[in-house]
Amino acid sequence: MSAAPRGLARAFSAGHPALVVYLMAGYPDREGSLAALTAAAEAGADLIELGVPYTDAIADGPVIRRAGEAARDAAGGTFGLAETLDLAAEFIERSGESAPPVAVMTYTNPVMRMGWAEAARRMADAGVSGAILPDLPPDSPAAQEWTAAAREAGVDTVYLVAPTSTEDRLRTVAEASRGFVYCVSTTGVTGERESLPTEVPELVERTRAALAAAGSPDLPIAVGFGVSTPEQAAEIARVADGVVVGSACVKRQDDPSQLAGFVGKVADSVTSVTGNGVSA
Amino acid sequence: MSDAFLPSADSTYRTPDAQGFFGPYGGSFVPETVVPALRELEQAWKEAQTDELFIDEFEGLLADYVGRPTPLWEAKRLAEAVGLGRVLLKREDLTHTGAHKINNTLGQCLLARRMGKGRVIAETGAGQHGVATATAAALLGLECAVFMGTEDIRRQALNVYKMKLLGAEVVPVDDGTGTLADAVSAALRHWVERVRDTFYVIGSALGPHPYPTLVRAFQSVIGSETIAQLENRSIGKVDAVVACVGGGSNAIGTFYPFLTSLSAEERPMLVGAEAAGEGIETARHGASLAKGSPGVMHGFYSYLLQDEGGNPMEAYSISAGLDYPGIGPEHSHLHDAGLVRYMPVTDAEALEAFALLSHTEGIIPAIESSHALALLPRLAKELGPEATVVVTVSGRGDKDMDIVREAGLAR
Numbered sequence: 001m002s003a004a005p006r007g008l009a010r011a012f013s014a015g016h017p018a019l020v021v022y023l024m025a026g027y028p029d030r031e032g033s034l035a036a037l038t039a040a041a042e043a044g045a046d047l048i049e050l051g052v053p054y055t056d057a058i059a060d061g062p063v064i065r066r067a068g069e070a071a072r073d074a075a076g077g078t079f080g081l082a083e084t085l086d087l088a089a090e091f092i093e094r095s096g097e098s099a100p101p102v103a104v105m106t107y108t109n110p111v112m113r114m115g116w117a118e119a120a121r122r123m124a125d126a127g128v129s130g131a132i133l134p135d136l137p138p139d140s141p142a143a144q145e146w147t148a149a150a151r152e153a154g155v156d157t158v159y160l161v162a163p164t165s166t167e168d169r170l171r172t173v174a175e176a177s178r179g180f181v182y183c184v185s186t187t188g189v190t191g192e193r194e195s196l197p198t199e200v201p202e203l204v205e206r207t208r209a210a211l212a213a214a215g216s217p218d219l220p221i222a223v224g225f226g227v228s229t230p231e232q233a234a235e236i237a238r239v240a241d242g243v244v245v246g247s248a249c250v251k252r253q254d255d256p257s258q259l260a261g262f263v264g265k266v267a268d269s270v271t272s273v274t275g276n277g278v279s280a
Numbered sequence: 281m282s283d284a285f286l287p288s289a290d291s292t293y294r295t296p297d298a299q300g301f302f303g304p305y306g307g308s309f310v311p312e313t314v315v316p317a318l319r320e321l322e323q324a325w326k327e328a329q330t331d332e333l334f335i336d337e338f339e340g341l342l343a344d345y346v347g348r349p350t351p352l353w354e355a356k357r358l359a360e361a362v363g364l365g366r367v368l369l370k371r372e373d374l375t376h377t378g379a380h381k382i383n384n385t386l387g388q389c390l391l392a393r394r395m396g397k398g399r400v401i402a403e404t405g406a407g408q409h410g411v412a413t414a415t416a417a418a419l420l421g422l423e424c425a426v427f428m429g430t431e432d433i434r435r436q437a438l439n440v441y442k443m444k445l446l447g448a449e450v451v452p453v454d455d456g457t458g459t460l461a462d463a464v465s466a467a468l469r470h471w472v473e474r475v476r477d478t479f480y481v482i483g484s485a486l487g488p489h490p491y492p493t494l495v496r497a498f499q500s501v502i503g504s505e506t507i508a509q510l511e512n513r514s515i516g517k518v519d520a521v522v523a524c525v526g527g528g529s530n531a532i533g534t535f536y537p538f539l540t541s542l543s544a545e546e547r548p549m550l551v552g553a554e555a556a557g558e559g560i561e562t563a564r565h566g567a568s569l570a571k572g573s574p575g576v577m578h579g580f581y582s583y584l585l586q587d588e589g590g591n592p593m594e595a596y597s598i599s600a601g602l603d604y605p606g607i608g609p610e611h612s613h614l615h616d617a618g619l620v621r622y623m624p625v626t627d628a629e630a631l632e633a634f635a636l637l638s639h640t641e642g643i644i645p646a647i648e649s650s651h652a653l654a655l656l657p658r659l660a661k662e663l664g665p666e667a668t669v670v671v672t673v674s675g676r677g678d679k680d681m682d683i684v685r686e687a688g689l690a691r
């Protein structure tokens with residue numbers, strides 16, 4: 001009698017590894033980003049990670065930073081969390097049942113500025129299923145306030161682990177995360193990379209162990225940062241439950257048909273992978 | 281000066297808490313990748329603080345390499361010119377490399393070496409912290425890269441050349457306005473990438489925990505020496521102690537020993553000078569306390585110039601070292617608690633003070649330090665002609681010759 005999974009988990013229930021597509025809200029402009037969202041969803045994105053333009057993106061590489069800047073410029077200087085949620089609401093409503101779940105990727109300050117509870121409520125109202133705050137360590141007092149507000153509103157918070165994470169850090173992230181755990185493939189910021197570090201499978205294994213220890217053995221793990229080709233995506237899909245493709249999509253975001261073509265190829269590559277044993 | 285590392289036992293001013301919060305300010309808002317490195321740093325620092333060898337080496341360098349203690353100079357002609365009884369200048373401009381920044385970079389580079397990191401990075405605005413880091417790195421045999429905004433590279437060409445001469449790589453940062461805040465962000469991003477072999481030497485009392493506490497400890501030598509020098513000269517009553525505030529390292533280094541070793545009744549008024557640029561009523565200033573609101577930037581929570589959506593905004597000041605939209609978290613706490621007064625100072629006022637010190641005392645101050653000096657006439661009005669005021673002259677003005685020449689300061 002299991003009901004259809006709610007929230008971000010829905011993205012991982014298709015029987016194949018999930019493709020998470022990162023797009024920048026408002027880039028190249030509001031209409032253009034709406035077209036890109038639709039194109040990515042139709043081409044096979046299982047989950048959309050929607051970036052909020054921000055001037056001090058300390059976890060992002062040049063492609064995503066420039067897209068954020070262009071989005072703000074296109075909107076006359078103001079395109080932030082509020083505008084992103086408004087955009088998300090329109091996309092989700094337009095796409096109806098077929099819409100993949102959306103997680104908002106925002107730095108902490110815009111959320112603080114809006115207010116923890118207000119931001120969580122507005123995310124929920126927009127139909128957004130989750131939030132990723134890359135500069136909010138889960139054990140900080142602020143994260144505890146945010147987590148409480150997000151749970152109250154029914155928004156999943158995805159926390160991140162990195163190759164440098166110690167076992168106790170993995171455990172902390174495993175306990176705090178809802179929806180999925182985001183494995184950062186490499187030390188560094190977002191951006192395309194020629195090859196992925198060989199340590200990814202080990203990090204995924206360590207994260208799985210931490211999840212099991214935290215009593216959430218079924219929480220999916222998605223790996224991102226640096227994934228730029230269908231081949232690399234398949235490589236990740238063989239060890240993880242999901243693959244996040246960011247800069248490589250944002251780079252094509254100003255041309256929906258080119259973006260759709262690319263997402264389609266990556267989706268084919270990811271969904272053809274079977275037998276990683278966890279997503280089912 | 282080991283007492284500068286730890287507040288005295290009877291002190292009531294005790295900050296930060298275990299997670300690095302000064303009241304509500306500070307903390308650690310960083311990507312997970314560097315969280316373990318910050319924990320490691322905290323641990324290494326805990327151990328170093330009680331390691332006699334580490335403290336001896338640091339103090340030895342301060343004495344023989346930096347040239348400490350720096351004098352506390354009684355500026356009689358300046359006092360007369362501004363209408364105060366006595367003005368005493370804490371001469372950080374006389375340190376090796378010409379600014380207080382060297383106290384901190386030697387401390388952090390010693391820690392880097394202790395932690396087995398062979399490479400250090402730094403951000404710089406005026407170039408003083410960059411030069412100080414390159415200097416400490418050269419001395420300790422560490423590889424060094426300094427991130428600097430392209431606008432600051434233009435404004436501070438001399439320091440760029442010095443850093444290269446000292447063996448450092450200068451990495452131009454072309455993002456945003458090409459100033460200090462952009463350099464900090466670029467350095468943080470680079471640190472995320474190279475965290476395993478690289479130590480980030482932060483140049484002011486800011487950044488994620490434990491940096492603000494670390495920088496405070498290394499800079500507290502300024503205030504500790506000042507208190508001892510005042511005692512030696514039997515100068516009993518000081519009415520005010522003034523320092524300029526960019527991120528706030530020379531100011532907290534000056535104030536902290538006064539906060540911890542003197543009771544509120546004995547303590548002089550502590551005053552921080554913020555950059556008001558073209559005026560806090562304009563959009564071009566760097567006065568985060570006067571005009572900002574609390575928020576997160578560069579890994580910590582503090583007052584910040586930000587827009588409605590929570591984006592940090594551009595700051596502006598004639599001085600590259602004060603051209604920063606945030607402020608160290610402890611200053612936000614001291615501001616809210618009413619323990620320190622912060623007053624905005626415009627470019628024009630700073631330039632005037634720059635000229636005044638030059639021709640009354642034969643001391644050419646940094647344009648940053650001139651912001652502190654510019655408060656003297658205001659304080660004279662408030663405290664009267666008998667009052668005694670101490671000012672930290674955080675650095676010397678050689679680097680600012682082009683700027684003041686452009687402003688036509690010489691008569």
Ligand SMILES: Cc1ncc(COP(=O)(O)O)c(C=O)c1O
Nearest residue numbers: 408526527528529530601674675
């Ligand atoms: C001479 C001098 N004074 C002051 C500052 C401002 O920094 P802080 O507020 O950390 O002392 C700088 C920064 O570059 C400087 O070079």
